[in-house]
Amino acid sequence: MINSIKLKRLTLASIFLALCVVGANIKIMGSVAFDSAPAFLGAVMLGPLYGAFLGFFGHMVSAALAGFPLTLPIHLIIGFFMGICMAVFGWIRLKFGTSRWGTVIISDIVGYAINVPLEMLFLYPLMKAAILAFFVPLTIATILNIIVCEGVYAFLPRAIKSESYLRGH
Incomplete structure (x- = not known):
């Protein structure tokens, strides 16, 4: 039987997964889309492993919807890097605090540096x-994906942000 904490984490991960699919349909160019904003947010709220899965999955859905314009092997590499990006982004936030300005800025810069x-x-x-x-x-x-993530997180109620069990504590 699944306990309530695991159920909440799985439910939230499922919501972020669905939002990755929605974002994958909002294209900027080819397979470049808004699929990673939910993955960034998932990495902050659920931790690095969930973030890594969401980042990889989000990119692969976006690439599939665009017809894998750069070929499947290239998109697998990009998906791998998206997973790494989200894992590191989530790890920084988990290790140093999700709401500290310095941590937010550093995680955003590192997320960009890995992703681009x-x-x-x-x-x-x-x-x-x-x-x-x-x-x-x-x-x-x-x-833009990072801005969306940070904007949504900034406006989340404090009660949701303080539920550290979501990140695996």
Whole structure:
């Protein structure tokens, strides 16, 4: 039998998963979409492992809806990096506090750094100069997804934010 804490975590993860699918339908360019805002929020509220799953899943749904424009192997690599991005983002927030301004800024910068320049560095050998065409849209999308995450989190009731059991404590 599932206990109430696990049930709440699974329910919230399911909601974030559904929101990743909705966001995957809001395209900026190709497979670049609003699928990662719920994953960022899930990483803050549920922890790094849930965030990693949401980041990978969100990107794969977005890529599938766009017809895997960069090929399935490339999108698997991007999904992997999205998972890493969300895991690190969630870990920073879990370790140093979800609402401290310094932690928020650092996690946002690290999230961007993994999702754009680091990912592009790894994809460059496979895509060559074509990857550079994604820099601006990916930067815009990442920043907007992070802003949506932080905006939603800022307006959540304190009671929801203080439920540390959601993050696995």
